[in-house]
Amino acid sequence: MPDAADIAAFRAEVRGVLDAEIPQRIRANLRAGRRPTAQDIVTCQRILNRRGWAVPQWPLEWGGTDWTPLQRQVFLDELHATPAPEPLAFNVTMVGPVIAAFGSEAQKRRFLPRIANLDDWFCQGFSEPEAGSDLASLRTTAIRDGDSYVLNGQKLWTSGAHHANWMFGLFRTDRQAAKWDGISFLLVDMKTPGITVRPVITIDGLHETNEVFFDDVRVPADNLVGREGEGWKCAKFLLANERLLNGRLSSALHGWRRLKDRLVSAVGDDAREHELARRLTWLEVEMLAMTMTQQRLLEQNAAAGSSSAIEAMASIVKIKGTEIRQGLLELAMLAAGPHALPHQAEELVGDGVGDAWVADWIATSAASHCFGRAMSIYGGANEVQRNIVARRRLELG
Amino acid sequence: MTASVDLDPTALRDAVDRVLREHRDDVDTTRVWRALGEVGALGLRVPAAWGGLEAGAAATAVVMEALGATPVPGPYVASAVVGATLIGALADERQAAQWLPAMAEGRLRVALTCVEPMATLPASAGVTASAGADGSWLLNGVASPVVDGAAVDGYIVVARGEGVPVQGTTLFLVPAETPGLRRRTAPTFDGRDAARLEFDACAVRAQAVLGGVGRGADPLARAVREACVALCAESVGAMQAMLDLSLAHLRSRRQFGVALASFQVLQHRAVDMLIALEQARSITRLAAQRIDEGDEAAAQRACAAAKALVGRNATFVGQQAVQLHGGMGMTEACDVGRYFKRVTANDLLYGSADHHLQHLAVGGGLQPLDMGLNT
Numbered sequence: 001m002p003d004a005a006d007i008a009a010f011r012a013e014v015r016g017v018l019d020a021e022i023p024q025r026i027r028a029n030l031r032a033g034r035r036p037t038a039q040d041i042v043t044c045q046r047i048l049n050r051r052g053w054a055v056p057q058w059p060l061e062w063g064g065t066d067w068t069p070l071q072r073q074v075f076l077d078e079l080h081a082t083p084a085p086e087p088l089a090f091n092v093t094m095v096g097p098v099i100a101a102f103g104s105e106a107q108k109r110r111f112l113p114r115i116a117n118l119d120d121w122f123c124q125g126f127s128e129p130e131a132g133s134d135l136a137s138l139r140t141t142a143i144r145d146g147d148s149y150v151l152n153g154q155k156l157w158t159s160g161a162h163h164a165n166w167m168f169g170l171f172r173t174d175r176q177a178a179k180w181d182g183i184s185f186l187l188v189d190m191k192t193p194g195i196t197v198r199p200v201i202t203i204d205g206l207h208e209t210n211e212v213f214f215d216d217v218r219v220p221a222d223n224l225v226g227r228e229g230e231g232w233k234c235a236k237f238l239l240a241n242e243r244l245l246n247g248r249l250s251s252a253l254h255g256w257r258r259l260k261d262r263l264v265s266a267v268g269d270d271a272r273e274h275e276l277a278r279r280l281t282w283l284e285v286e287m288l289a290m291t292m293t294q295q296r297l298l299e300q301n302a303a304a305g306s307s308s309a310i311e312a313m314a315s316i317v318k319i320k321g322t323e324i325r326q327g328l329l330e331l332a333m334l335a336a337g338p339h340a341l342p343h344q345a346e347e348l349v350g351d352g353v354g355d356a357w358v359a360d361w362i363a364t365s366a367a368s369h370c371f372g373r374a375m376s377i378y379g380g381a382n383e384v385q386r387n388i389v390a391r392r393r394l395e396l397g
Numbered sequence: 398m399t400a401s402v403d404l405d406p407t408a409l410r411d412a413v414d415r416v417l418r419e420h421r422d423d424v425d426t427t428r429v430w431r432a433l434g435e436v437g438a439l440g441l442r443v444p445a446a447w448g449g450l451e452a453g454a455a456a457t458a459v460v461m462e463a464l465g466a467t468p469v470p471g472p473y474v475a476s477a478v479v480g481a482t483l484i485g486a487l488a489d490e491r492q493a494a495q496w497l498p499a500m501a502e503g504r505l506r507v508a509l510t511c512v513e514p515m516a517t518l519p520a521s522a523g524v525t526a527s528a529g530a531d532g533s534w535l536l537n538g539v540a541s542p543v544v545d546g547a548a549v550d551g552y553i554v555v556a557r558g559e560g561v562p563v564q565g566t567t568l569f570l571v572p573a574e575t576p577g578l579r580r581r582t583a584p585t586f587d588g589r590d591a592a593r594l595e596f597d598a599c600a601v602r603a604q605a606v607l608g609g610v611g612r613g614a615d616p617l618a619r620a621v622r623e624a625c626v627a628l629c630a631e632s633v634g635a636m637q638a639m640l641d642l643s644l645a646h647l648r649s650r651r652q653f654g655v656a657l658a659s660f661q662v663l664q665h666r667a668v669d670m671l672i673a674l675e676q677a678r679s680i681t682r683l684a685a686q687r688i689d690e691g692d693e694a695a696a697q698r699a700c701a702a703a704k705a706l707v708g709r710n711a712t713f714v715g716q717q718a719v720q721l722h723g724g725m726g727m728t729e730a731c732d733v734g735r736y737f738k739r740v741t742a743n744d745l746l747y748g749s750a751d752h753h754l755q756h757l758a759v760g761g762g763l764q765p766l767d768m769g770l771n772t
Contacts, residue, residue: 011771044695074771077770143403249464253765253770257770277762281761281763286700286706289676292682293679296679296682316671316675319672383665390665390667396647396648397663
């Protein structure tokens with residue numbers, strides 16, 4: 001365990017690099033509550049990767065770090081304080097660890113360095129129109145034909161597919177096998193003929209996600225990760241990582257800090273007496289407890305190590321973490337009041353006293369709140385998470 | 398105060414568990430109390446110099462969690478936690494010698510005459526102290542309810558100074574048998590007891606002052622924080638017991654030809670109870686840590702946060718546990734009611750969830766440092 005001086009030195013080093021290298025324009029954009037552009041994400045991930053910081057949680061041999069949990073926390077803390085976009089989750093949290101754990105040596109050598117540097121941008125082909133909460137009922141097929149799989153069907157909620165040049169996905173390779181046994185985990189080049197990407201505009205008015213159609217798409221059999229029919233194992237491993245990420249509060253904590261300052265500017269001097277202050281305080285109390293709950297559950301699981309315990313823990317973190325994050329986004333909008341209504345609030349801003357704060361974050365507060373409703377749906381709806389906890393942790397049903 | 402090196406809170410919790418199991422049907426609560434003293438559970442907060450373990454808040458919370466699952470008959474929080482902490486911190490040599498070793502052994506018990514949150518204290522401290530003859534003090538007024546105070550041997554009386562010589566809060570350590578002090582008692586709804594203390598020109602000697610005339614407010618605030626965290630930990634233990642009972646009931650009870658556990662609405666309820674419990678356990682441990690770290694302002698915020706969250710979450714878990722047990726949950730025969738009543742009562746002591754949330758909000762809420770954020 002590094003001592004306090006080591007941690008302070010580590011923090012100073014991280015802060016120094018981020019301060020010097022993350023462009024001001026990107027930081028200002030994030031501070032205003034807007035999402036980073038694809039190019040911003042690429043720029044920042046490559047800055048981090050040059051330092052060896054893009055994939056700290058990966059195995060050492062594939063570019064990971066030997067950071068302690070506290071160092072990882074400090075790193076994230078500084079990243080969000082800057083603020084800078086996190087490395088692309090589809091790459092570093094989802095597909096990278098799956099390839100490192102289940103992929104062949106050739107796949108690791110081919111993909112992991114490009115995933116870390118965001119030379120390849122992955123999207124996630126899991127959900128389908130008829131396979132949402134019941135993910136294992138997915139129907140997009142991958143039928144073996146010589147050295148290839150031939151893909152037919154449709155994926156939905158494919159976020160970032162319009163930026164991605166690769167997809168990792170779950171496909172049915174055996175229609176006769178039991179529901180969970182006929183699924184395989186494949187890597188698909190998005191430029192392959194037969195793939196069509198169409199935008200799905202979400203209730204925040206933005207284009208983040210897509211539907212993806214497969215029409216006789218030929219994928220080399222070498223792109224199978226793990227064994228045929230064992231895709232569900234990869235999926236469960238990936239989903240646990242995804243849910244821990246969904247529930248993580250490190251970014252929300254910095255959002256909270258900014259919200260707290262803004263509440264005073266939005267509501268005025270009596271902000272502390274305001275009903276919003278009490279609601280915010282309740283969220284703070286829940287957040288404080290959650291930071292400890294995550295730490296405790298992680299320690300318990302390090303001790304227990306069973307995959308069903310890890311699944312249950314990830315689900316608990318996902319449920320509570322997303323509820324808190326949604327609560328913060330809603331409060332930010334409520335603090336803005338009617339100023340949150342105009343789609344582009346900047347256009348209604350004058351140069352009078354009190355106008356300055358409107359331009360900054362108000363413009364995005366309603367959109368962020370709307371998009372935030374997805375948190376309790378994606379990564380497995382929170383109701384599905386409750387099913388998992390009931391089964392794996394409470395042994396009910 | 399820091400935990401002494403040889404204190405193992407888990408071992409102590411197990412010892413307490415054992416005593417409580419062995420004396421489960423013992424009607425002589427004095428015997429149970431002495432047995433707890435023998436395993437060291439009553440000296441938890443007593444300084445080592447006086448035969449105690451000199452534990453901190455974190456170790457106390459571990460023990461209190463065990464007591465939540467197996468409620469101990471007797472004034473544990475009042476005497477072994479709050480009483481021992483206050484006397485240990487403030488007593489002079491003579492007071493300490495008279496009370497602390499006997500409290501650690503289970504021969505003497507005390508209670509604090511205040512169960513109010515700090516913010517409302519000045520108005521509710523119904524006992525006044527005025528100067529009497531020969532440096533003595535006269536106590537007048539009423540303290541009620543003194544929870545856990547029906548069968549104790551002494552009281553830490555919270556008194557407001559009246560007139561000369563000193564304004565402010567003064568604590569007095571007063572034997573229950575002092576002339577001029579009348580005690581009426583009643584059981585509480587959660588299985589504890591309470592007293593109404595009437596002080597009528599109750600004369601106490603100058604040596605009864607605990608910690609200095611007019612200097613009671615700060616130690617009292619610290620003791621109330623200790624009480625809050627101890628009650629939170631007790632509620633966490635009770636929440637765990639209620640969740641365990643509810644899960645067992647859901648698995649064994651059959652209706653419509655199937656186990657209740659097969660109904661998704663009940664599964665999800667149980668998961669929400671679990672999450673409420675995990676959150677309560679987390680914030681209680683955090684608050685105990687903050688007390689032990691010694692930054693009083695940070696400890697105050699964390700304790701208020703804990704009392705607010707545990708109050709709300711224990712109310713949720715308790716009410717749902719009764720609900721999930723159906724009609725059986727309403728009966729005296731069902732254990733779940735006992736825990737339900739205890740957590741309900743705990744929310745009413747030293748400030749409810751609503752109270753602490755409101756005061757925390759008005760005080761500016763939690764701070765970035767509380768969340769581990771760098772400034």
